[in-house]
Amino acid sequence: MFDLPDENHLYQALLARDANFDGRAYVGVTSTGVFCRLTCPARKPKRENCRFYQSIADCIAAGYRPCKRCHPLAPAAEGDPMIGKLLGALQADPARRWSEADVSGAGFDPSTVRRVFKRQYGVTFLEMARQARLRTGAAVLPSGGRVIDAQLEAGYESPAAFRAAFGRLLGMPPGQFASKDALLRADWIDTKMGVMIAVSDARALHLLEFAERRALPGELKRLHDHAKGRLGFGRFAPTDQIEAELQAFFDGRSAQFDTALAPLGTPFTREVWRALRDIPAGETRSYSEIARAMGRPEATRAVARANGANPIAIVIPCHRVLGADGSLTGYGGGLWRKQALIELERGFAAQREKAG
Template sequence: MRLDLPDDDILYGALLARDPAWDGRAYVGVTSTGILCRLTCPARKPKRENCVFFGTIGAGIEAGFRPCKRCHPLQPAAQADPAVQALIKALEADPSRRWREGDLVALGHDPSTVRRAFKRHFGMTFLDMARQTRLHAGLTTLAQDGRVIDAQLDAGFSSGAAFRAAFARHLGLPPGAFRSDALLKADWFQTPLGPMIAVSDATHLHLLEFTDRKALPTELKRLHKACKGSLGFGRLAPTDRIEAQLDEYFHGRSAQFDVPLALHGTPFTCAVWDMLQTLPAGSIHSYSDIARRMDRPESTRAVARANGANQIAIVIPCHRVMGADGSLTGYGGGLWRKQKLIDLERQYAPTESIPA
C-alpha cells in the first residue's frame, strides 16, 4: 500500500542515489514519460515534480504507467519464480497478445497457481496485467483522436467486438458510442498522481476523475444518458483550463479553481458539493461538521454519501473530509492519493484553520 511508504522526499533521494536498499520496496512513475521504474534505474533522473511513488508494481501499472525497458521492474520478482519469469518474458515479447486462462494451460501452467504468484509479487493477476497493457495502448490512441480501428490494433485485440467489450468494461461505454460532433468531449492528461479524465462542454466541466477510479464506468454511463449520447473524444476550453490550473496546484503555486462546473446530482447532493468548495485548502473537516454548516446536523450519513458521489475530483475537495475519529475513510481515487493531497495542501493551509 502507498501509505506504507515514507515521505516522497526520502524516496526521491533514494531515486537520485540509486539506493539498492529500496529495490523492490518502492517504484517511481514518471508523469512526463508514463514510465514505471525501479528506484535503481540507470536512466536519467526525472524532475521531482514529475515523480509519483508506488508501493507495488501493480499499483503503478493500474495508474497508467508502463514498465521501463531499461531497469525492467517486473524482472526482479519474476526471477524468483520460473513460471512468473516465463510469462513476463512472453508478455514483453508480445504486449498486444490477448491472453486467456486456456493459454496458460497450453503452456503447462496452472491458472490458479499463476494467479496467486502474480498477486503475491505484483498485487495483480497476470491476466489483469496483460489487459491493462492492451487497454492503455488503446486509450492513448483514442485520446489522441485516433480512429477506433487504430485503437483496436494498438490494443492488440483480434476483432472490433473484442475491443469494444474490453473498452466497455473499462470506461462503461463502447468506442462507437463516442461521436465526433458531440456536445460533451472527453480527454485525459497526466498528473503527479496519475492520469485523469476530464469531460466538458464548451463552457463547463462535467467530470474530472482519476482513470483508475472504480466508479468511472458508472459515471460515464450516467453522463452519456444525460446528454442523450452526445459524448465524444476531444479537447474543449474547460479541459485545457483545468489541466493548467491543476498544474499550478500540484506545483504549489495556487489552490484556486475557477472553471465553471456542471453538477449532476440531487439538490441536496449539489448543496454538499457547493459547501465542499468553500473549505479552504489545507483545512480538514468531518462529515458531521459539513452537516452542521448546512444546518442539517441530522444528515451526516447523507453528507458522506454525497461526498462519495463526487465526480469532479480535487476541484470539489472531498479529500478534505475525514472520519469523526480523524481516519482517512474512503476516497474513490485511493487512500494513498487522499493522503498525498492532504500532504500537498499543507503549504496552502490558512493561518487559522477552521476546526473540524
C-alpha cells in the first residue's frame, strides 16, 4: 500500500475537495470528533484540528465517528444525495428520455449535475440515461429479438434512430451482429457495479467492459475486424464462467479468476497486463513500480498507456494502479468504481492476513 503524502498536501486536497483521494485518505477533525472524506461539503476545519488517515478502520480506531454529510462508510457516489435521487429515478424508469429541463424540474442545477456525474462516473447523467435506455432495448437482441422490437422497447422514435444510437455505443449497427456462424459472441452480465459486456469465443474471454466505457465502441470494432465480421450475440462457455467468478468476487468470496483470457494487444501490452495480474487483491502499485518489476524502469509512460488500453476490466486489475502520490487517478469505469473495487479488495487482503 502507498504511504500518504504529507499532511500539508492532504490539507490542500481537503480545501480543494480533490476527488482523486476518495477512498485513499480521510480526515479526522479533533474539534468535532468526526471523520470525513476529503471531498466533504461541510465547512472546512482549521489545519491544526485535522488528522489524516489512510483507512476508515484507522479513523474508527482513533476514536472518530463518521460524518453525516459525506457518509464516508458508503461508496463516494452514494454520499451525494443528488446522485442518489437521480440514480434512483433512472433505475425506476430506465426507458425515460431525460433532458436538462427534467433535471431542473427535479430541483437540481444541470451544470452541477453534469460536473458531479462526470467526476464520479466518467459520463454525464444525460449520457448515462441515454445508455440505460439503449440497454433496455438492446436486451432483447441476444435472445434473437428483432431490431424493431429492441427499438420499440428502448423508446426510440424510429428504427434508424435506434441503429444510430446502438452504433455510437458499440461501434456498428446491430444488423452486423446477425451472423449465425459467429466466431465471437457478445452478451451482457449484470453486476453490483453495473452492466458489463463480455465477448468470448469457445475457448477464451476477449473483452469484459462496463457498458458505458468510452473505449468500448473502438474495442468492439477491433474484435469485429479481428473475427472478420463473425461477431454475434449470445454466449460461449467462458462468458458463463466469468459471470460466476464475478459473482463470487462481488460477494467477497473469491478474488480468483481462472477464465482463459485472450485480449488483443501487442507483446508489450500483454506483458503489462500479465504484470497487473501479479498484483494481489488488496494491494496497489504505481506505474513506475510496475515498470521496475518488469525490468523496464524507463517504460513508465508506456506502462501507463498499456494500463489504459486494458480491455478486460477487474480480471486484469488496472484499478489497482494509483498515482505516485497514492491518488486514484483515472479509470475508464469511473473513479467511484475504482474506489469501490479497492475497498472491496481490502477484505480479500484481510482474509489472507487472517489465514497467515
